[in-house]
Amino acid sequence: MVSFGLLGSVEVRVDGTEVNLGHARQQCVLVALLVEANHVVAVDQLVDRVWGERPPRRVQGTLYSYLSRLRQALAPAAEQVSIVRRSGGYVLSVEETAVDLHRFRRLVGEARAADEDERASALFAQALGLWRGRAFTALDTPWFTTLREALERERTAAELDHTDLRLRMGRHTGLLAELSTRSEAHPLDERLAGQLMVALYRSGRPAQALHHYQEIRCRLAEELGTDPSPPLQDLHQRILTADPALTAPATPSTAGSGRRPVPVPRQLPASPPVFIGRIPELATLDRLLDPQAAPGGTVMVSAIGGVGGVGKSWLVLHWAHNRLEHFPDGQLYINLRGFDPSGEPLAPAVAVRGFLDALGADPAEIPAELDGQTGLYRSLTSDKRLLIVLDNACDTAQLLPLLPGSSTCTVLITSRRQLTGLAVSHGARSLDLDVLPDTEARHLLIRHLGHRRTAAEPDAVATLLTYCAGLPLAISILAARAAAGPDLPLSALAEEVQEAATRLDALDTGDMAADLRAVFSSSYHALEPDTAQAFRLIGLAPGPDISVSATASLTGLPVARVRVLLRKLRAAHLVQEHTPGRHRMHDLIRLYATEQGHGQPVSVSEAALHRLADFYLHTAHTAAGLLDAHRDQIPLAAARPGVVPEEMADRGAALDWFTAEHRVLYAAVDLAAGLGLDAHAWQLARALETFFDYRGHLHDWAASQRTALKAARRLGERSWQADAHRSLGVAYTQMGRLDEGHTHFHQALELYDHLGDRVSQAHTYRGLGWVCDRQGRPREALDHNERALRLYRRADHRGGQAMALNNAGWLHAMLGQYERTLDYCAQAVALNREIDDRHAEAGAWDSLGYAHHHLARYADATGCYERALDLVRGVGDRFNETEILRHLGDTHLAAGDHEAARLVWRQALEIAEEIGHPAADELRDALMDPARDLSEDQSEDTRRGRS
Template identity: 60%
Template sequence: MWSWTRALARPQETEVSSSSSGGRPPSAPRRAGARRAPGREGSGRARSWWRRPGRRAPPARGSVPGRTSGIPAGTASVRPAVPQYCPCTVAPLPSAPDRDGAESASAVPPRPDPATVRRSGAGGQPQHHCAERTLHRPSGNLPSASRRSSIEARSDPRGQWMTVKFGLLGTTEARIDGLLVEDLGHPRQRHVLAALLIGANRPVPAKQLIDRVWAGRPPQRALGTLYSCISRLRRALAPASRDVRIARQAGGYLLTVDPSAVDLHHFRRLVARAGAAHRDERAADLLERALGLWRGEAFAAADTPWFNALRAVAHQERLAAELDLADIRLRRGDHARLLPELSARAQQHPLDERVAGQLMTALYRSGRAAEALDLYQAVRRRLADEPGIDPGPALRQLHQQVLTAAPVLATPAVRPATRSAPSPTPVPRQLPAPPLLFTGRTRELGLLDSPFGPSTGQAHSVVILAIGGVGGIGKTWLALHWAHENLERFPDGQLYVDLRGSTPLGEPVQPRTAVRGFLDALGADPATVPADPDAQAALYRGLTAGKRLLIVLDNARDTAQVAPLLPGSPTCTVIVTSRRRLAGLAVAHGARPLILDTLTDTEARHLLTRYLGTDRVAAEPEGVTALLDHCAGLPLAIGVLAARATTSPGVRLTELAAELHEEQTRGTSGTTGASAGRGAPP
């Protein structure tokens, strides 16, 4: 098999330009292994044969004999008829024409290469081979993949950069200018790409990537294997390096790409836009486009706990979109064509009451009311046998409507094309009142301002500020004070929710409850809000996309409670307060932790002065010092003692401090006595 160098340099035949004394006689094409003309062979021996004694120097390549070379005029020169090869492929190009304009008879026709994809120029004629691109690796000794990628990236025939699309809703794939990239590597390497695409535009730690792809069974040299996968993915995606980049960051990797180029993110955006649409036609079009992105099972062939959990969520989102589209089609009277689809879906999801309700409606409107009633009884029995519950109120109401032939179930004859006219979208202003006696925290306020400095540039992900500390240290005060001082940065509104993660009485707020409250505050039409919690979260992310919003999540329990409430747009800012450090929020979502310490002595004294007044504090300095010693720099404790002193203006601060000391001593001695009593022998 010819090497790449020999394929470019091997002559096919020779011809003599003129005949004179000393000229070389014509001859047949050289046989394999014969000496080549100077400069035609890659070996040093072939290039230096003319340097031997008695040999004349050959004419320079492309020169006219007798003019630019050292050979006298009239001396015969050898001009090998060498076919020119395109540097992108192994196919030879048509020979250049002779001096009289006719092509040489020895021209070798181009060899078709099935791996090359031709592009047509003007008039449908194929362009030059250098304008052709191939994304399939041809056979033979071709240049390295990195060199071919750089050639392809520079040789776009239209003078434009290539566009890239990634597919996760099916097998993991990439397409550049519509052409499938074949050399994405083995399955594990494709799983690495999928994990980076799922977390696109967010840094992913290397250890987290290894756990997501290999799931507790990493190879011996896991980091080295990961580096190799990343390197090969970069080479494979090099033709679209302007649209997608994989950058190394501290301890991990960051894949930068337009989210609309990844079908998973594009699907979620389309679903969110459909939920916010005010016309059924527009919503149906968006949902159909979103569902058309699916090519099969999401993240196919990826079998790790992380991928399996994401796959279940993605399929729930797909089901919710399908049900939303079915509701729209039922409202438009398309029940007859929906029946086969709804029947198949009811078999796949026999316990889904929403699916059963849609099928019952379609059956009733198709004149099959008896089958609709039978379907209800079958669903009721299945629910009683398996989960042990009764049908929900919506399905029971539909059953009664079918029994009584309620007019509301009649086939819609003429439905208005638009939904009810929406009211102007409200701007949410949910922040509680600012703390009037907020004191100190200069350093912490500066840290909260740091992500918005002029040198930080435009954010590529959501700014999440996680304020942590013990109870009563002033986390909520700091968050609310900073929020009210920076309202001009968030003209599209502010959202607030108390998640009650550390409240002694009552249960923490469920994420779906908080999301539903946010949807109402953002002006979502209740008729368009889907029932599925994941679909509601997707709608919430869609309504916050592109808006400069501040979202305060106060008193969070853990990262799992916070994650569904995070927006997807980098224009939003989130402040989270919690008694826990929420390390998972920092690792998975890039939150910036800020741990609060107690107030300094100066700040604590200043806060107490604002409570009690300057005169009373100045009149009893010893009592103030004793009270502050009991508060230990906690703003909440200072507020409680200040309230006690304010309600008893006749009691001196020294007396109040002595009373507190006595209560503390009595409580300590009582505990010690009880312990001693329990430890004494009978």
């Protein structure tokens, strides 16, 4: 059996199994045919419906492709449905009752023609129960939008007719909640207003009926400049005079029985007016409706968690309003005020009593104690298909009395806490909401403000979205402020949110429910004191996230205790463990935490941050020594008490640690300088050099060294200033900013000369030689390098000698003296092996490969490059791995193996694009023009090993 669902998300089921219909555009083709099932739809009409004014170039071929795929998808139901070509177009043949849209129209027609009210009401209910949401959700061409609006009008007309019928049948009591919700969604619908007034009057609430009339009268005057229609005015007058004709007729169920009618509760608040995205989460909630999803007949419970403002309640209400047909016995809703900034959480006894009233319990029969009330509540919900929404729960204890015992009920819970206890005791399924992706966040803002206003100020929109960081409440607050002042430029709001000092003020509408600071405050004040202290300190930490070990040093607490505190913060959704052992805060929560941190004694914050700076410095110093055991070591002052640096077993562990902490360490350099810890700032920047070099983080390298240079100047440490200048020389030369590199090398040389530091002078001469080589002056470069070699030999600095020998060999290659290159670089290989410097040895093998290549000894060159690659990969230097792969590709090309050349150039390009290597464009050109030999472009060689 096949069934087509258009009144909601588009779906097709064959024998109960959902069919994969492909992407949205392909679904458009199917729906365009289904809307006119068994009628020919012209090709031009299909194109217009599916693509609007922007069809693809080969639109007919694309259309045929989609039709072919749809036929394949529907093949299991080939006997019941077919798509065939007819003169001028296509027709989808199917029994119309298999399509919910046609079934809805048929049932509504039968209801309006029925002679008996009971039968008519049942038919209306059956028709309206087919709706699962907005028709063909996610299909967005102009034709679909127009059709969707028309169908919404059909649906509304059916609802109104059904309501008139039920009022005529005396069923006003069960209509009150439903009519109130619909009136909120359609405040200018006079027919709906009249129905609500009649229901209120017949329920003994004439004052509320008259008040509702005054509300719609004022709205009509303000928004449309009109008065209520004559029928609504007449109804108002009849209520004022208590017209006996308005009295409700007796219903078969209550006439003469003396019993109270049993209401159908409809307590859901209105669906959110603007809702974007959350497709995976809605699908997860849909699985609650699967009859096979409740093992052992247990009640279906889903706990939706997330930080305040992330949209938990909006998700639940949007889902619930689009699934009402699954809960014919009603919907119960209560806000448990678990994190209400204006008061205490709602007591379970109050909540249960409210549900009992909604379910029609006789007040005289309600027990006095909570246990008895809970028992009665579970009796009244037994075997009913109810939806129960428990919004904003505080904890599991508050929830337990509100859980029904019947497996026919579905319970949705929202909370800012992880309700682990509920998962254990009742098998609750957890669904944690994250912030909106960038695209959905943008769509949400556009839906609030409109395309015209957002398109007029794209830069301001980008700023607003950046600082809202995907938090739906933040976006909605800014949109509400913008809507309240239509003449207010969005750029003015953008200026407010850009400033950290005013950002949370900008996210305040004056209403406590729409004040982001108040939302965060209610979660923060629910924390225990030591957890709150950890929250405040983490907010002060630099970088995008923080490890458990770093948090232990920050707080001065043992790691075991810190794990407990972080678990509590995760449970409150104030931090997120985005990767194992690393935690981060949403940007706006971090700003709130920082505000709270600044409210504690300065000595506490400074001591914590000093410990954190010690942690990063001492751990980075150890890791840098493992990456390059041959770099000159510097002594560090002892770390403060409470600091426990991480220990690392080997080079690989050190590289992993640097990779994980990269962004944090970069920020920690600035943090140290800001705290006045200038020695920390300089030493930490120095510890990062090798990692930045290996991974090609050249801009971070230069920025951290600029901070280090300023710190060294404040300290008056001339040797440190010289080292920072030399490091900047290397970074700028690597980046191709050769004049700046040359300037910094010269400034370093002057300082080293004054200090009498011969080894550092040699390092700097080698750097100057590298700049000259890059500038196309190999003779001058060779002079600098020979001077460096002489200084290294006087100081017996073997590592420096090996580097200078390799550089001399390379420069001889630049002069076309390849045999001399082989001599110098063979000495460099031998010396690097003696001192076990594998990184430098890799550079020497690369130079040997280059010389063999230009001597047309391609097999020897390939062997050298492959040896160099083994070594450079062993130390994790991806920058130089890119360079060696470039050279290896050149050799393959020269040897006539174009395919091998392209293969290694592709590998090089992948790395270059990942790390931002300056040779990425050249590699792309080489792959486009494989006859090009990259090795001929000598001035562009950027290998760090030759510095």
